[in-house]
Amino acid sequence: MREPIDPLTLLQWYDRHARIMPWRVSPGDRCAGVRPDPYRIWMSEVMLQQTTVAAVKEYFVRFTRRWPSVTDLAAAKDADVMGEWAGLGYYARARNLLKCARVVADEYDGIFPDTHDELLKLPGIGPYTAAAVSSIAYDLPETVLDGNVERVMSRLYDVHTPLPLSKPELMTLAQALTPQERAGDYAQAVMDLGATICTPKNPACGLCPWRDPCKGRLAGTHVELPKKVPKKKKPIRLGIAYIARRVDGAYLLETRPDKGLLGGMLGWPGSEWIEGVPVEAEPMKAQWKVIEGEARHTFTHFHLRLIVKTALVPMDRSPDTGEFMPLEEFRPSDLPTVMRKAFDLATGGSKTTSKDAPRSRAK
DNA sequence: GAAACGTGGCG
DNA sequence: TCGCCAAGTTT
Structure with a gap:
């Protein structure tokens, strides 16, 4: 092990290669003191659950234009929100989105809580989304574990245990890497890495900031990771x-x-x-x-x-x-x-x- | 732990 | 045509 896996290396890559998204505060602006709006981060994260960035962008712009704040959304009619969500899929998300907005408006004075535990109590917010909002919106050092992070960690540490059995192990590895500073940028950086470099097929290892210390690449097994339990056929x-x-x-x-x-x-x-x-x-x-x-x-x-x-x-x-x-x-x-x-x-x-x-x- | 829960893009 | 995959949560 000549070279440790360093979160700073990834942050430096992110400073140059961060993708631009309608809900994102770029690392440069972030550094200048601009804070993300927790409402917009929350909404983007719910929309992004099992859904591609390309599909989400249009919906995000439309939703935030129609309901600019959580109190606006809380006051919306159910049918209007469901109609606006139509086509995006997983419709329980839309029902929970509205429920959550009403709880935040009524019981949290319109301010999203910042801690993982408190966020976890809200409808439609699970472990991933709680960590994402806490880190990205409030810069607290929580660890996000989504499909991207699972893939990146599996390859980085050459983990062959199949998902979802390997989740606890991957979480431990991911937590150990999470920095205390710039936790929000770091969370977005690992996910950007997974989405653009450490992709499921044909990963661009030549461009990866963690190329040298990557155990999977060293072992030549990275392309077949993460292992997954086979899926059932659809009737x-x-x-x-x-x-x-x-x-x-x-x-x-x-x-x-x-x-x-x-x-x-x-x-x-x-x-x-x-x-x-x-x-x-x-x-x-x-x-x-x-x-x-x-x-x-x-x-x-x-x-x-x-x-x-x-x-x-x-x-x-x-x-x-x-x-x-x-x-x-x-x-x-x-x-x-x-x-x-x-x-x-x-x-x-x-x-x-x-x-x-x-x-x-x-x- | 397993199953339910949408949709669109890509090879 | 078909299986895989995408910033998961709920029951």
Whole structure:
């Protein structure tokens, strides 16, 4: 061991190579005394849970423009927050985001707590996010252990124990490296390293500030680390979605229950999604017509093939399930992606991806 | 500890 | 087409 693994080496790399993000205070500005806004750090960290930076950026800008402070967010309507989150996935995050904002506004005077333990009590904040907010927003020497840090530590110390069994060991190693000074920049630096240099495939070891002391690279095993327990294969489920349009243009929609898949989101009424043949579940009496093709979508633990049926219904008939939403209140972008795919199939392939179009009237 | 929980990009 | 992966948390 000729050369110790030094956090300062990484900080120097970060000073030159830090990525620019809408929520980030660059190391230069940080040095000049600029402090990050804990509200923005918290929001970015929740959005970044299991989600790529590229996907998050747009949502982050949109959310913080619409709700600039935690008290603004706490006062928002549930449906507005869920609609704004639509498309980002893992919708329990949006429900917990709002819950957390209301707790911070009501019980913490609108100020996020700074300690790991206190942050951990808040909805939607687990060990990673608590450490991220504590270190990045408040510069306390907490250690973040996300997928990037797991990969970097596994390679740096040539850990062959598979995840998630190796987590405690990786945490110990990561904590030992965490500096007392510049803890926030250091946390972001390890994650930037993992995201841009120490990548899952084709790591750019030639550019790595920790190239020389890296035990995995020395052993030649780095590319196969971290080891992971094999994943299960995804079954295929089938379902039917019903898209009813009233003659005045209103669509029949339902708000899904808070628990479970797509909880709290807007969606088309439909059958259960099961591995066998789905049972018809028409939300109202009508001339239902099958649309040719199917909407395909993959969730975390199953593939879905969704048959879509449509109907045009008169004004004087009420549904058994769901409610008609006036055309001027309906934005396809408020739907989770699978529901938007069903809508696109029903309306003839025109893609509806933009959140830019405002509701034609607010009320 | 295991399973549930979304989505899009990439090889 | 398909599996892997991305700044995890909750139950």
